[in-house]
Amino acid sequence: MSPKTVHQILDDPDFLELVRKKDRISAILTALELVLYFGFIALIAYNKAYLAEKISAGSSITIGIPIAVGVIVLSWILTGVYVFWANGKYDPMVKAVKEKMER
Amino acid sequence: MQAQPQSIIGTLSPMAIFFFLAFVAVTLGITYWAAKKTKNAAQFYAAGGGITGFQNGLALAGDYMSAASFLGIAGLVSLKGYDGLIYSVGWLVGWPIVMFLISEPLRNLGKYTLSDVVAFRLHPQPVKTAAAVGSLVTVLFYMTAQMVGAGTLIQLMFNLPYESAIILVGILIICYVLFGGMLATTWVQIIKACLLLGGATILVFLTLKSFNFSYPQMFSEAVRLYTPKFLEPGGLITKPLDAFSLGLALMFGTAGLPHVLMRFYTVPNAKEARKSVFYATGFIGYFYILTVTIGFGAAILVGKTFITSIDAGGNMSALALAEHLGGGPFLGFLAAVAFATILAVVAGLTLAGASAVSHDLYVGVFRHGKVKNDQEEMKVAKISTVGIGVIAILLGLLFKKQNVAFMVGLAFAVAASANFPALLMSIKWKRFTTAGAVSSMYTGLAVAVVLIVLSPTVWEDVFQDSSVKARAAAVATFTRLDGYSKDTAKSLATLQTQVAALQVDLAIPDLNAKVKANKTKALATGQADIAVLQGGTFPTALAAAKAAKDQAVAQVNKAPFPMKSPGIFSMGAAFLVGILVSLLKREESAEEMFESEKVRTYVGVGAEGSASH
Known part of the structure; x- marks a missing residue:
C-alpha cells in the first residue's frame, strides 16, 4: 500500500473513527466535570441545609465536607480515566493511522 | 483551654534566612547549569521539549500553587471554615478541562505559545497581535497581584522593607529566566513544588498528630470551639448567578493561562502532555486538601483571635500553626518555602510575558514570522525578559499598599474570556475566521475589564477604599459585640486570656x-471590650455599634454592576461575537487548512514542536 496523503487520510474510516471516539470521550468527560462542579455550586446556592446535615448522628462532620473533597478527588479520577482510555485505545489508533500515512 | 503561643513571626529568623539562602544558591546553580544547555530559541522557550510528563506535572503544579493560594486559602479556612473549602475546590476544577479540551491539540498545533494555535490557519498578524495582548494582560494582572503580595508577605515574615523585597524578587527572577530560560524555570518550579508539598505534608502530619490522626476528632474540636456553623456553608455564596459566573472564570480561566499553556511545549509529545495534566491535577488536589486541613488546624490549635492579631486577613495562619507545632526552625523553613514559591511563580509569568512579546509580537507580527536566524529570536526574547522583569518590579512598587485582591480574579476572567474561547473555536470549528478570532479576543478582554471595574471589587473596594474599610470595621465591631451577647460571662473570661497572651507577645523586644x-490594636480592642463587659454598659454599646454599622453601610455607593465576577457575560460575549462575525463572511483559506489542521490535531503528524528537530 502506498503512503496516503492528508486528503486521503481525512476520508479514511480509521481516522474518522478515531476523531469520533476522541470527540465523544472529551465531550462526555467535560460534561461530567461541569455537572460535578456546578452541581456542587448549585447545592451551595439552593440547598445549604442539606450540606449542613451531619454525616451520622453524633458526628460533627457535615455532609458538605466529604462532598467538597469528593469533587476534588473525582476531578482527578476523571483525568485518570482519560489517560487510561487514551493510553489504551487512542494511542494505538493514532499509531495505525500514522503508519498508513508513512508506509 | 487552648494554648496561647508566644510568637516570633515578624522577627528576623536566622533559620528562615538560612533556608532562603540555600534555596537561592541551589536555584542559581541550576540556572548556571541550564544556561549552558540553553543555546537556541526552542531551548529558551520550551526547554527543548525534553521534560518528562511527570516532571512537567510537578512544574505545572508549581506554576499554579502560589504563595497567595497556600497562605490565602489556609487563612480563609481558618477564619471562615467551610466557606474556605468551597473556595479551594474552584481552583482545581479547571484542570480536567485543560486535559479534555486543550492540552493535546495545543501540543500538536503550536510551537511555543497559545497564539501559535489560534493563528494556525488564520492571518497571523492580526490574530497574533490580539492573542499577545490577551496573554500580556493576563500575565501582568496576575504578576501585579503576586508582586504586591510578595512584598507585603516578605515584609511580614522577614522584616525586610517592601521596596527591597520587590527588587530582590525582580532581580532573582530575571536571572533565572534570562540565563536559564525554560529549563531553569522548570527546575525552579519542580524544586519549589516539592518543597511546598513536602512542607505542607509535614505540617498536616503534625496537625493530625495533635488529634490522634483522626479527622473526626479534629472537626469535633472545631465545632466545640466555633459552633457547628464553622463546618456549614455560610455567606460566601449568596447569589447563585454570581457563584456560577465565578465558577466559569476559574474553570475556563485555567485553560487560558499563558504560563500554564506554555508548559505543554516542554514535553516531547501529546501523550506526555496529557500525562503531565494527570500528575498536576493530583498534586494540586492533594495540595488543596492539605491546605484546608492546615486552615482548620490553625483555627483550632492557634485560634482565630491570635491569627487575626498578626494579620487581619488570616494570611499568617499556616505560619502561626507551623510555629506552634514545629517551633522556630519549622517556621523558618516554611517562610522560606513561601518566599521560594513567589519567586517560582513570578519566573513562570515572566517567561510567558516575554514569549508573548518576542515570539508573538516581534517574530510573528513585526517580522511576519521570518527572522534571520534563531539567534535573532533569542536576542529579542532575552531583551523582552529583562523588560518584563523590570515591569514586574515597577508594578510591585507602583501598587504598594493598593488593594490588588481583584487582580487575580481579573486575570482569570481575561484568560477565560479573551484567550480560551478563541483557542477552543480555532481548534474545533471549521468556519472560524480571522475576523471572528480577533473580534472575539478583543470583546472578551474589553467586557471582562470593563465589568470588573464596574463591579463591587473595584468600584467599591478600590475606588471607595476608605468608606469600604470604615464599613468593614463597623460591621466587624458589631459582629464582635453581638457575639458576646450569647454568653457574656464566658466571653469575658476568653477575652481576659487573650489579652494576657497578647501582652506576653508584645514584650518580645525585636518585633x-x-x-x-x-x-497593639488587638490588645486595645480586647481591653476596651473587657471594660464594656465589666462596666455594665454592654447593651448601650451594642445598640451604638448597630447604628454605626447601618450608617457606614449607607456611606458606600453601590457598584453599577452588582456581580463580583463577570465571567458569564464576558465569556458569553466572546463566544457570541466570535461565532457571529465568523458566520458573516467565510474565509476559504482557513476552511481549507482546517483539514490538514485536523490530522495534526488528532494524530500529531507534522507537529513541529520543539522536540521534533
Whole structure:
C-alpha cells in the first residue's frame, strides 16, 4: 500500500473513527466535570441545609465536607480515566493511522 | 483551654534566612547549569521539549500553587471554615478541562505559545497581535497581584522593607529566566513544588498528630470551639448567578493561562502532555486538601483571635500553626518555602510575558514570522525578559499598599474570556475566521475589564477604599459585640486570656513594626471590650455599634454592576461575537487548512514542536 496523503487520510474510516471516539470521550468527560462542579455550586446556592446535615448522628462532620473533597478527588479520577482510555485505545489508533500515512 | 503561643513571626529568623539562602544558591546553580544547555530559541522557550510528563506535572503544579493560594486559602479556612473549602475546590476544577479540551491539540498545533494555535490557519498578524495582548494582560494582572503580595508577605515574615523585597524578587527572577530560560524555570518550579508539598505534608502530619490522626476528632474540636456553623456553608455564596459566573472564570480561566499553556511545549509529545495534566491535577488536589486541613488546624490549635492579631486577613495562619507545632526552625523553613514559591511563580509569568512579546509580537507580527536566524529570536526574547522583569518590579512598587485582591480574579476572567474561547473555536470549528478570532479576543478582554471595574471589587473596594474599610470595621465591631451577647460571662473570661497572651507577645523586644501595630490594636480592642463587659454598659454599646454599622453601610455607593465576577457575560460575549462575525463572511483559506489542521490535531503528524528537530 502506498503512503496516503492528508486528503486521503481525512476520508479514511480509521481516522474518522478515531476523531469520533476522541470527540465523544472529551465531550462526555467535560460534561461530567461541569455537572460535578456546578452541581456542587448549585447545592451551595439552593440547598445549604442539606450540606449542613451531619454525616451520622453524633458526628460533627457535615455532609458538605466529604462532598467538597469528593469533587476534588473525582476531578482527578476523571483525568485518570482519560489517560487510561487514551493510553489504551487512542494511542494505538493514532499509531495505525500514522503508519498508513508513512508506509 | 487552648494554648496561647508566644510568637516570633515578624522577627528576623536566622533559620528562615538560612533556608532562603540555600534555596537561592541551589536555584542559581541550576540556572548556571541550564544556561549552558540553553543555546537556541526552542531551548529558551520550551526547554527543548525534553521534560518528562511527570516532571512537567510537578512544574505545572508549581506554576499554579502560589504563595497567595497556600497562605490565602489556609487563612480563609481558618477564619471562615467551610466557606474556605468551597473556595479551594474552584481552583482545581479547571484542570480536567485543560486535559479534555486543550492540552493535546495545543501540543500538536503550536510551537511555543497559545497564539501559535489560534493563528494556525488564520492571518497571523492580526490574530497574533490580539492573542499577545490577551496573554500580556493576563500575565501582568496576575504578576501585579503576586508582586504586591510578595512584598507585603516578605515584609511580614522577614522584616525586610517592601521596596527591597520587590527588587530582590525582580532581580532573582530575571536571572533565572534570562540565563536559564525554560529549563531553569522548570527546575525552579519542580524544586519549589516539592518543597511546598513536602512542607505542607509535614505540617498536616503534625496537625493530625495533635488529634490522634483522626479527622473526626479534629472537626469535633472545631465545632466545640466555633459552633457547628464553622463546618456549614455560610455567606460566601449568596447569589447563585454570581457563584456560577465565578465558577466559569476559574474553570475556563485555567485553560487560558499563558504560563500554564506554555508548559505543554516542554514535553516531547501529546501523550506526555496529557500525562503531565494527570500528575498536576493530583498534586494540586492533594495540595488543596492539605491546605484546608492546615486552615482548620490553625483555627483550632492557634485560634482565630491570635491569627487575626498578626494579620487581619488570616494570611499568617499556616505560619502561626507551623510555629506552634514545629517551633522556630519549622517556621523558618516554611517562610522560606513561601518566599521560594513567589519567586517560582513570578519566573513562570515572566517567561510567558516575554514569549508573548518576542515570539508573538516581534517574530510573528513585526517580522511576519521570518527572522534571520534563531539567534535573532533569542536576542529579542532575552531583551523582552529583562523588560518584563523590570515591569514586574515597577508594578510591585507602583501598587504598594493598593488593594490588588481583584487582580487575580481579573486575570482569570481575561484568560477565560479573551484567550480560551478563541483557542477552543480555532481548534474545533471549521468556519472560524480571522475576523471572528480577533473580534472575539478583543470583546472578551474589553467586557471582562470593563465589568470588573464596574463591579463591587473595584468600584467599591478600590475606588471607595476608605468608606469600604470604615464599613468593614463597623460591621466587624458589631459582629464582635453581638457575639458576646450569647454568653457574656464566658466571653469575658476568653477575652481576659487573650489579652494576657497578647501582652506576653508584645514584650518580645525585636518585633517588627507592622506585627507590633496589629497586636497593639488587638490588645486595645480586647481591653476596651473587657471594660464594656465589666462596666455594665454592654447593651448601650451594642445598640451604638448597630447604628454605626447601618450608617457606614449607607456611606458606600453601590457598584453599577452588582456581580463580583463577570465571567458569564464576558465569556458569553466572546463566544457570541466570535461565532457571529465568523458566520458573516467565510474565509476559504482557513476552511481549507482546517483539514490538514485536523490530522495534526488528532494524530500529531507534522507537529513541529520543539522536540521534533
